[in-house]
Amino acid sequence: xxxxxxxxxxxxxxxxxxxxxxxxxxxxxxxxxxxxxxxxxxxxxxxxxxxxxxxxxxxxxxxxxxxxxxxxxxxxxxxxxxxxxxxxxxxxxxxxxxxxxxxxxx
Amino acid sequence: xxxxxxxxxxxxxxxxxxxxxxxxxxxxxxxxxxxxxxxxxxxxxxxxxxxxxxxxxxxxxxxxxxxxxxxxxxxxxxxxxxxxxxxxxxxxxxxxxxxxxxxxxxxxxxxxxxxxxxxxxxxxx
Numbered sequence: 001x002x003x004x005x006x007x008x009x010x011x012x013x014x015x016x017x018x019x020x021x022x023x024x025x026x027x028x029x030x031x032x033x034x035x036x037x038x039x040x041x042x043x044x045x046x047x048x049x050x051x052x053x054x055x056x057x058x059x060x061x062x063x064x065x066x067x068x069x070x071x072x073x074x075x076x077x078x079x080x081x082x083x084x085x086x087x088x089x090x091x092x093x094x095x096x097x098x099x100x101x102x103x104x105x106x
Numbered sequence: 107x108x109x110x111x112x113x114x115x116x117x118x119x120x121x122x123x124x125x126x127x128x129x130x131x132x133x134x135x136x137x138x139x140x141x142x143x144x145x146x147x148x149x150x151x152x153x154x155x156x157x158x159x160x161x162x163x164x165x166x167x168x169x170x171x172x173x174x175x176x177x178x179x180x181x182x183x184x185x186x187x188x189x190x191x192x193x194x195x196x197x198x199x200x201x202x203x204x205x206x207x208x209x210x211x212x213x214x215x216x217x218x219x220x221x222x223x224x225x226x227x228x229x230x231x
Contacts, residue, residue, distance in 0.1 A: 034217045043221035050215035091216040094165050095153035
């Protein structure tokens with residue numbers, strides 16, 4: 001089975017900050033990597049698919065990069081509504097989610 | 107508008123059974139693979155099971171294999187999860203989610219674009 005790790009597990013940031021979250025797969029998954037945002041009590045929301053493609057309706061401040069085993073999610077200028085938990089997900093072989101990265105207010 | 111509405115959650119004793127349902131609307135249900143994802147209280151997301159559009163392909167997480175059964179009824183626009191031999195560690199909010207079937211450069215790039223609101227399953231004596 002493919003295992004996913006994320007770093008950091010949590011971070012504190014201010015509005016306007018550039019935020020980068022890293023996701024690593026235990027084996028190469030090509031570009032089969034998605035990113036989700038989840039707010040408390042809500043279902044996850046798809047942000048990025050296929051490592052770098054922006055899902056329809058998602059603000060352009062979100063971007064994704066990487067291939068193989070190492071991936072990043074970048075928020076170019078953090079907005080108040082972006083405080084949430086972010087999960088990566090591999091879709092190369094069934095599905096596995098990363099453990100999540102909680103972004104909160106500094 | 108795409109909608110996924112789960113039902114069937116509740117309190118069940120260890121070793122018991124429960125059947126979850128997910129009613130889909132606003133899209134051609136029979137054209138999409140569907141999934142169940144769960145989230146234990148205060149924990150992360152865990153993929154549980156997937157079923158292809160025609161039920162030809164079915165997959166399970168190791169943690170539920172042999173105990174859970176995914177199925178669908180395309181005529182009723184509904185997805186199901188039969189859960190048997192339930193354990194305390196199955197306690198979670200269960201979400202159904204659509205695989206949007208996107209293709210990038212002609213290659214399928216699975217991802218879950220629509221999710222239900224979730225239904226809570228509590229396994230406790």
